[in-house]
Amino acid sequence: MTTANWESKLKEFKQYLKKMKSYEEAISLIYWDMRTGAPRKGLASRSEVVGELSAEQFRMSVSDEMGDYLHYFSQPEIYGKLGRIERRIVNEGLRDYERSKKIPPALYQEYVVLTSKSEAAWEDAKHSGDFPGFQPYLEKIVEFNKQFIELWGYEGHKYNTLLDLYEPGMTVAKLDEVFGALREKVVPLLGAIEASSHKPDTSFLKQTFDVEKQKAFSLYILKQMGYDFEAGRLDETVHPFATGLNPGDVRITTRYLKDDVNSALFGTIHEGGHALYEQNLSEELIGTPLCTGTSMGIHESQSRFWENMVGRSRPFWSRYFGDLQRNYPGQFDSVTAEQFYRATNEVKPSLIRIEADELTYNLHIMVRYEIEKGLFSGDIRVADLPEVWNAKYRDYLGIEPSNNGDGVLQDVHWSGGSFGYFPSYALGNMYAAQIANTMRKELGDVDGLIANGELLPIKAWLTEKIYQYGKSLNPTEIITSVTGEELNPEYLVKYLTEKYADIYKL
Amino acid sequence: MTTANWESKLKEFKQYLKKMKSYEEAISLIYWDMRTGAPRKGLASRSEVVGELSAEQFRMSVSDEMGDYLHYFSQPEIYGKLGRIERRIVNEGLRDYERSKKIPPALYQEYVVLTSKSEAAWEDAKHSGDFPGFQPYLEKIVEFNKQFIELWGYEGHKYNTLLDLYEPGMTVAKLDEVFGALREKVVPLLGAIEASSHKPDTSFLKQTFDVEKQKAFSLYILKQMGYDFEAGRLDETVHPFATGLNPGDVRITTRYLKDDVNSALFGTIHEGGHALYEQNLSEELIGTPLCTGTSMGIHESQSRFWENMVGRSRPFWSRYFGDLQRNYPGQFDSVTAEQFYRATNEVKPSLIRIEADELTYNLHIMVRYEIEKGLFSGDIRVADLPEVWNAKYRDYLGIEPSNNGDGVLQDVHWSGGSFGYFPSYALGNMYAAQIANTMRKELGDVDGLIANGELLPIKAWLTEKIYQYGKSLNPTEIITSVTGEELNPEYLVKYLTEKYADIYKL
CATH class of the missing domain: 1.20.1050 (Glutathione S-transferase Yfyf (Class Pi); Chain A, domain 2)
Incomplete structure (x- = not known):
C-alpha cells in the first residue's frame, strides 16, 4: 500500500x-x-x-x-x-x-410505517384525551424498541442502549445518580418557594403586545448575542425550532403570542443558543458527519444557558430592560428592571412541560425518565401509563392532570419512538450550570459582561471551548475538557438554590 | 413475456x-x-x-x-x-x-465549467459595457454549441437543432415565415403610432405607491385569476419568476418598485399566468417527466395572454379600475378607467427587452433571432455582434444603444449557452392571440366576462384545452387541437392592429 x-x-x-x-x-x-x-x-x-x-x-x-x-x-x-x-x-x-x-431492513421498514401511522393516531388521541385509542400503537412501538435493544445489544440496563442514541455514553446508573441528587434538592426548594410570601408580581406581563414590536425586539437581542444574520434568518412557526443546514445557514423560528411578551423572546433566545452552536462549528468539519452538535444534551445546554442563565438573569435585565421599555412605549412605565427580572422567573408547578419554568422543568423530565426506564426494564406496562404518570405528577409537582391530553399524551416523542431523548433536556440544564461555573472562573466577571451588554466575549469563549468541536469530541470529552470533571449536578443545584433563595427571599 | x-x-x-x-x-x-x-x-x-x-x-x-x-x-x-x-x-x-x-461526458463537463465562468464574466462585462471582455467566452460557447449540433445532427438549418430544445418541432423556415409576416405589419404600425397625435397621458403613473398596498392589490388580482393560494405563494425577488415544484406547489415572485404602479402588478399577472398552467396539470401526469408545460413558447403564451390580453385590456380596467382607485386612496381620483387603460398600453421604442411594451417586444425578439440564426449559419461572427446588434435596433426600432451594456450585453441567455430560447417569447404572443381567437368563438363574449370580473371561466377553458395536458401533447398538437390550425401569425397582427388603431386613433 x-x-x-x-x-x-x-x-x-x-x-x-x-x-x-x-x-x-x-x-x-x-x-x-x-x-x-x-x-x-x-x-x-x-x-x-x-x-x-x-x-x-x-x-x-x-x-x-x-x-x-x-x-x-x-x-x-x-x-x-x-x-x-x-x-x-x-x-x-x-x-x-x-x-x-444490525436491524433487518424489512423490520426497520415496518417500524417506519408504524411510527408514521402512530404520529397521526397520537394527534387524535391527544386532542380527545383518549389514551386507549393510542395504547396499541405505543405498545407496538415499545415492543419494536425492545427488539432493537436485543439486536443492538446492551450493557447494564436495557434502556442504556436508547440513551446512548441521544447522549453517547449516558447510562441509567449515571442518570439515577444525577437526577437523584437534583430531585433531592429541587422538591424541597419548590416547597419553600410555594410557601414564600415574597412572590413576584406578574400582573404587568398580562398586556397586549404588538407582534411587529415583539419581532423587532427578538431580532435586536439575537444581534446582541452575536447571531449572524448573514448565516441565518428568523421565521415564524407554531413550534419554534433551530435547524443547521450548514454553518453558513442556521435558521431559527419563533412564535409570537399577542398576550405574552416573554414567549417569543425567550423562545428566540433559546433557539438562538442552539444556532450559535451550529454557526460556529469549525470550518474543517464542513461536509463531514461531525459537522453538528455533539449530543442532544450538550446542544440543549447551549439553548438553556442562553435562555435561562443569560436571558433570565438579573444583569441581563439591568442592561436590556430600558430597551424593552422603549420598544413598548407606555407599557412598562411603572415597572422596574428588578420587578421584570423577578416576574420572568416566576416558579409555578404546571401540567405542561413546554410551558414549565426553569426549576420545575427538571421534574417534568424526571417523570418521563422514570417511566421510560420502567417500560424497558419491564416494571411498567404501557396500559398503566396514565395512572403512573398522574401519580408521579402528584408526587413531584403536587398537581395532576384532569385529562390525558394534558398528561401522558402531551408530548410527541413517544409516538415517533424517541425513547431516551427526554433526559437530554435536564442534562442540558446540568451541563449549562457546570459550564457557566467554569466560565466565571476563566472569563472573570460574567455578570458584569452581561450587565454591560457584552455578550460577544461569552459567545467567543463558548466557541473556543465547545462550538468549534462539533461532534469531533463526544459529550464526556467536552464536559471534562471544559470543566475538568464529569457531569456533576451540584452546579445546577447551587445555581437554582441561590437564584430562587434570592428571588423568593427564602 | x-x-x-x-x-x-x-x-x-x-x-x-x-x-x-x-x-x-x-x-x-x-x-x-x-x-x-x-x-x-x-x-x-x-x-x-x-x-x-x-x-x-x-x-x-x-x-x-x-x-x-x-x-x-x-x-x-x-x-x-x-x-x-x-x-x-x-x-x-x-x-x-x-x-x-451523444455528448461525451468530458465534453459536457468542460461546457458546464465554461458556462458557469462565462456567466460571471458576462455580469462584469454588462456592468462596464465591455464586449471584448466577454467575447472570448461567447466565442467558445458558440463553438461548443456548433459541436453539439454536429453530434446531435440536424435537418435543414443547423439552428433548428437548438430551436427544437425549447420549442419541439420549430424550424428556421417556420420562424422566417411567421416573423416575416409579423414584422411586415408591426414596423409600419409602430411608425403610425409614433406619428399619432393621440398619445396616452401617462403622467399619473409617475407617483409613489406604497409597497404594502401594491402587494395587496397583486394578491387580489391573483385571486381573481383563480391562482390557488393553497397550492402556491407570492414572494419578492429582484428578477420575478414562477416555479412549479409540483402542481400543488407553484410559487411566483414579483418585484415592487416604489415609483411604478404597473411593474409589480403586470409582473404578478405574467408569472400568475405561468403558474395557472402548472397548477392545473392533470393529476395523472404527477411524478412523470410530462408534468410540466409543453414548451417555452406555449408557456409564454399563457403568461402573455394573462398579462396583455386580459390585464392590459379595456374590459379588465373597466372592471378593476375602481378597485385600484380604492387601493390607492387619493392617487387616481381624477383619472378615468379609459385613461388608465390607455396609459398601460403606451408604445415607445426602447433599448431594453424586458421593459418593452406589448408591440415592440416582438421586434426585440426578432433582432435576437436573426443574430442567433446568423451565428449558427456562419453568416455572423461573434466579434461583429455589437455592430450587427446596433444596426438591427436602428432598423427595427429606430433607436440605438450608446453602450453595449444596454445593447448586445443586456440579456443573460447567451452567457449560459441558451441559444434558441429567445424566439419563445414572440411565439408566446402569437400562440396567445391565436388561442384567444378560438376562445372568443367557444366561450362567447370573453370581453363581457372580463368586464364582469368573471375570469374563472377563462381559466377553466384554458385548463380544459391546454393546461391539463402538460407535456403529453407537443406544442404543434396543442395549437392545432385548440385552434384547428398550425401557428398563424395573422391573429397577433390583427389583435395588435385593432388594439393600437383604437388606442392611438390611427
Missing part, C-alpha cells in the same frame, strides 16, 4: 461522506420549508421527495461501499496515519454503520 | 422516473430558496448540494438502466400495450436519452 493509495482513498471517502451530507442538507431545507410556509397542497408530493432522498441517504449509509471504507480505514496501519478528526469520523462511522446493519 | 412481466416492469420504470422527478423538485426548491432569502454565507455549500443532486439526476437520465427501460418499452409488441401517456413518456424519454448520450 503506497502513500498515494491511502490518501486518494481518503479523498474518495470524504467525497462519499460529503454527498451524504448534501442529501441531509437538502432534506433539512425541505423540512424547514414545510414548516415555514410551503403550500398545503404540495405537501403530499414533497413528502415523497423527502422519502426518496432519505432512502438514498440511508442506502449510502449501509452500503457495502461504506462498509469497505470503514473497514479499510480502521486497519491499524492505516488508522495510525489518520488525523484526529479523520479518526473520529471512522469511529463514529463504524458505530453508526454497525448499528444500522 | 407474460402480462404480469411487462406490467411490473412498467411500475418499476415509473418508480424510476418518479425518483428523478423527486430530485428535480428538491433542486427547484433549493433554487427558489436561494433567490428568495437564503442567507448569503450558506450559498457556497448549497451550490454543492445542487451539484450533487443534479449529478445524480443526470446520472439516472443517462444510465444503462434508463436505456434498458426505454429500449424495452419501445419494442413494438410492448409499446402497443401502453396507454397514450405512457407512450409519450417513452417517446420523450428516448429523444432526451439519445440527445444526452
Whole structure:
C-alpha cells in the first residue's frame, strides 16, 4: 500500500461522506420549508421527495461501499496515519454503520410505517384525551424498541442502549445518580418557594403586545448575542425550532403570542443558543458527519444557558430592560428592571412541560425518565401509563392532570419512538450550570459582561471551548475538557438554590 | 413475456422516473430558496448540494438502466400495450436519452465549467459595457454549441437543432415565415403610432405607491385569476419568476418598485399566468417527466395572454379600475378607467427587452433571432455582434444603444449557452392571440366576462384545452387541437392592429 493509495482513498471517502451530507442538507431545507410556509397542497408530493432522498441517504449509509471504507480505514496501519478528526469520523462511522446493519431492513421498514401511522393516531388521541385509542400503537412501538435493544445489544440496563442514541455514553446508573441528587434538592426548594410570601408580581406581563414590536425586539437581542444574520434568518412557526443546514445557514423560528411578551423572546433566545452552536462549528468539519452538535444534551445546554442563565438573569435585565421599555412605549412605565427580572422567573408547578419554568422543568423530565426506564426494564406496562404518570405528577409537582391530553399524551416523542431523548433536556440544564461555573472562573466577571451588554466575549469563549468541536469530541470529552470533571449536578443545584433563595427571599 | 412481466416492469420504470422527478423538485426548491432569502454565507455549500443532486439526476437520465427501460418499452409488441401517456413518456424519454448520450461526458463537463465562468464574466462585462471582455467566452460557447449540433445532427438549418430544445418541432423556415409576416405589419404600425397625435397621458403613473398596498392589490388580482393560494405563494425577488415544484406547489415572485404602479402588478399577472398552467396539470401526469408545460413558447403564451390580453385590456380596467382607485386612496381620483387603460398600453421604442411594451417586444425578439440564426449559419461572427446588434435596433426600432451594456450585453441567455430560447417569447404572443381567437368563438363574449370580473371561466377553458395536458401533447398538437390550425401569425397582427388603431386613433 503506497502513500498515494491511502490518501486518494481518503479523498474518495470524504467525497462519499460529503454527498451524504448534501442529501441531509437538502432534506433539512425541505423540512424547514414545510414548516415555514410551503403550500398545503404540495405537501403530499414533497413528502415523497423527502422519502426518496432519505432512502438514498440511508442506502449510502449501509452500503457495502461504506462498509469497505470503514473497514479499510480502521486497519491499524492505516488508522495510525489518520488525523484526529479523520479518526473520529471512522469511529463514529463504524458505530453508526454497525448499528444500522444490525436491524433487518424489512423490520426497520415496518417500524417506519408504524411510527408514521402512530404520529397521526397520537394527534387524535391527544386532542380527545383518549389514551386507549393510542395504547396499541405505543405498545407496538415499545415492543419494536425492545427488539432493537436485543439486536443492538446492551450493557447494564436495557434502556442504556436508547440513551446512548441521544447522549453517547449516558447510562441509567449515571442518570439515577444525577437526577437523584437534583430531585433531592429541587422538591424541597419548590416547597419553600410555594410557601414564600415574597412572590413576584406578574400582573404587568398580562398586556397586549404588538407582534411587529415583539419581532423587532427578538431580532435586536439575537444581534446582541452575536447571531449572524448573514448565516441565518428568523421565521415564524407554531413550534419554534433551530435547524443547521450548514454553518453558513442556521435558521431559527419563533412564535409570537399577542398576550405574552416573554414567549417569543425567550423562545428566540433559546433557539438562538442552539444556532450559535451550529454557526460556529469549525470550518474543517464542513461536509463531514461531525459537522453538528455533539449530543442532544450538550446542544440543549447551549439553548438553556442562553435562555435561562443569560436571558433570565438579573444583569441581563439591568442592561436590556430600558430597551424593552422603549420598544413598548407606555407599557412598562411603572415597572422596574428588578420587578421584570423577578416576574420572568416566576416558579409555578404546571401540567405542561413546554410551558414549565426553569426549576420545575427538571421534574417534568424526571417523570418521563422514570417511566421510560420502567417500560424497558419491564416494571411498567404501557396500559398503566396514565395512572403512573398522574401519580408521579402528584408526587413531584403536587398537581395532576384532569385529562390525558394534558398528561401522558402531551408530548410527541413517544409516538415517533424517541425513547431516551427526554433526559437530554435536564442534562442540558446540568451541563449549562457546570459550564457557566467554569466560565466565571476563566472569563472573570460574567455578570458584569452581561450587565454591560457584552455578550460577544461569552459567545467567543463558548466557541473556543465547545462550538468549534462539533461532534469531533463526544459529550464526556467536552464536559471534562471544559470543566475538568464529569457531569456533576451540584452546579445546577447551587445555581437554582441561590437564584430562587434570592428571588423568593427564602 | 407474460402480462404480469411487462406490467411490473412498467411500475418499476415509473418508480424510476418518479425518483428523478423527486430530485428535480428538491433542486427547484433549493433554487427558489436561494433567490428568495437564503442567507448569503450558506450559498457556497448549497451550490454543492445542487451539484450533487443534479449529478445524480443526470446520472439516472443517462444510465444503462434508463436505456434498458426505454429500449424495452419501445419494442413494438410492448409499446402497443401502453396507454397514450405512457407512450409519450417513452417517446420523450428516448429523444432526451439519445440527445444526452451523444455528448461525451468530458465534453459536457468542460461546457458546464465554461458556462458557469462565462456567466460571471458576462455580469462584469454588462456592468462596464465591455464586449471584448466577454467575447472570448461567447466565442467558445458558440463553438461548443456548433459541436453539439454536429453530434446531435440536424435537418435543414443547423439552428433548428437548438430551436427544437425549447420549442419541439420549430424550424428556421417556420420562424422566417411567421416573423416575416409579423414584422411586415408591426414596423409600419409602430411608425403610425409614433406619428399619432393621440398619445396616452401617462403622467399619473409617475407617483409613489406604497409597497404594502401594491402587494395587496397583486394578491387580489391573483385571486381573481383563480391562482390557488393553497397550492402556491407570492414572494419578492429582484428578477420575478414562477416555479412549479409540483402542481400543488407553484410559487411566483414579483418585484415592487416604489415609483411604478404597473411593474409589480403586470409582473404578478405574467408569472400568475405561468403558474395557472402548472397548477392545473392533470393529476395523472404527477411524478412523470410530462408534468410540466409543453414548451417555452406555449408557456409564454399563457403568461402573455394573462398579462396583455386580459390585464392590459379595456374590459379588465373597466372592471378593476375602481378597485385600484380604492387601493390607492387619493392617487387616481381624477383619472378615468379609459385613461388608465390607455396609459398601460403606451408604445415607445426602447433599448431594453424586458421593459418593452406589448408591440415592440416582438421586434426585440426578432433582432435576437436573426443574430442567433446568423451565428449558427456562419453568416455572423461573434466579434461583429455589437455592430450587427446596433444596426438591427436602428432598423427595427429606430433607436440605438450608446453602450453595449444596454445593447448586445443586456440579456443573460447567451452567457449560459441558451441559444434558441429567445424566439419563445414572440411565439408566446402569437400562440396567445391565436388561442384567444378560438376562445372568443367557444366561450362567447370573453370581453363581457372580463368586464364582469368573471375570469374563472377563462381559466377553466384554458385548463380544459391546454393546461391539463402538460407535456403529453407537443406544442404543434396543442395549437392545432385548440385552434384547428398550425401557428398563424395573422391573429397577433390583427389583435395588435385593432388594439393600437383604437388606442392611438390611427
